[in-house]
Amino acid sequence: MSPLLRRLLLALLLQLAPAQAPISQPDAPGHQKKVVSWIDVYARATCQPREVVVPLNMELVGTVAKQLVPSCVTVQRCGGCCHDDGLECVPTGQHQVRMQILMIRYPSSQLGEMSLEEHSQCECRPKKRESAVKPDSPRPLCPRCPQRRQRPDPRTCRCRCRRRSFLRCQGRGLELNPDTCREMRLSWVLTVLSICLSALVTATGAEGKRKLQIGVKKRVDHCPIKSRKGDVLHMHYTGKLEDGTEFDSSLPQNQPFVFSLGTGQVIKGWDQGLLGMCEGEKRKLVIPSELGYGERGAPPKIPGSGATLVFEVELLKIERRSEL
Structure with missing residues (x-):
């Protein structure tokens, strides 16, 4: 029977049904069974x-x-x-x-x-048509569950723990974690271990950050003024990587580098490592990447991935600006 004919017949029955009283047979003298319309x-x-x-x-x-x-x-x-x-x-x-x-x-x-x-x-x-699936090449009807110990429910495709994991925990009198499908006791131990490992990694990372190292290679006896923030410094320098590769120097051209200290004109390692320096003093600065050029570096001379820089510097002259 076509769907259209079925609907027409249903509409006709709906119109006729209220007009006809339900037929009921007597159950006992003077009583009739209740009939649902x-x-x-x-x-x-x-x-x-x-x-x-x-x-x-x-x-x-x-x-x-x-x-x-x-x-x-x-x-x-x-x-x-x-x-x-x-x-x-x-x-x-x-x-x-x-x-x-x-x-x-x-x-x-x-x-x-x-x-x-x-x-x-x-x-x-x-209704969903059941496709003919060959026994040797089964095709899953539900997506794979993210957890290795979970299996999808064929009716709802919701991921649940395997029944044998449930039975194994039940036999031992333990509870099963429905999220990880592991024993509650083991899950608790793994959680504690993960927290400890995270704390250890954080502490190691904090200790692993290298600090600025300042070494004095030549001192001067007479030092009337020392460098401070805002001074204009005249410097000779030689910059190398940790492996000894030289990437820059002012000595070959005999042209001192002039800049204002503490104003952001140079890297942070210089702004911090050249404070309190005397004219004629020589220092060696070992600058970590956090105070140098960072993780990106300054290609091609200074590579990325956190390059540590080694500078040998000599302060030639201090120009102190007059205070207003």
Whole structure:
């Protein structure tokens, strides 16, 4: 029968049904059985969320308990008939409902909260055609779960722990972590280890940051003024990498480098390492990348990846600006 003809017949029945009284046979003298009208029967059978009873041992696979009270609960799930055999009643809206369940693990018991899925909207949709899958090349119907110990539920495609993991923990009297599918005790140990490892890495990283190293190669006896922030310094310098590769120097051209100290004209290692210096004094500065050119470096002469710089400097002259 075509869908159009089926709908026309259904509309005709709906129009005729109220005009006809339901036929009932007498149950006893003076009494008649109560008959549910066809309209009510049809309305109750439509695809809609309805209250069903589900066993908890099938819904809560990852819960370890000797006994759950109650052992089954009522939830709203889609069910009913569709007007065509090619359609099926499927959920289009879901939500999670939290329920308190008494979990008995002898000799103790406690109340726990369980999350169950309920359906809020249902529709009649075409049935999924089952494709012919060869036994030697199975194709999964659900996506793979992110956790190695989880398997998708073939009905809902929700990832759950493998049943053998659940049974193994139950046999040992331990709880199963539904997120990691590991024993609660082992999961707790791994959590503590991860926290300790994170703290160790943080401490190591803090200690691993190198500081500015300042070495005096030549001192002067007479030092009337020392360099400070804002002074204009005349410097000779030679810059090398840690492996001894020279990347810059002012000596070949005999042209001193002139700059203002502490104003950001040079790298931070110079602004910090040249403070309190006397005219004629020589220093050796070992500057970490944090106070030099950073992780990016200054290609091609200074590579990236945190290059440490070594400078040999000589202060030739200090020009102090007059204070207003």
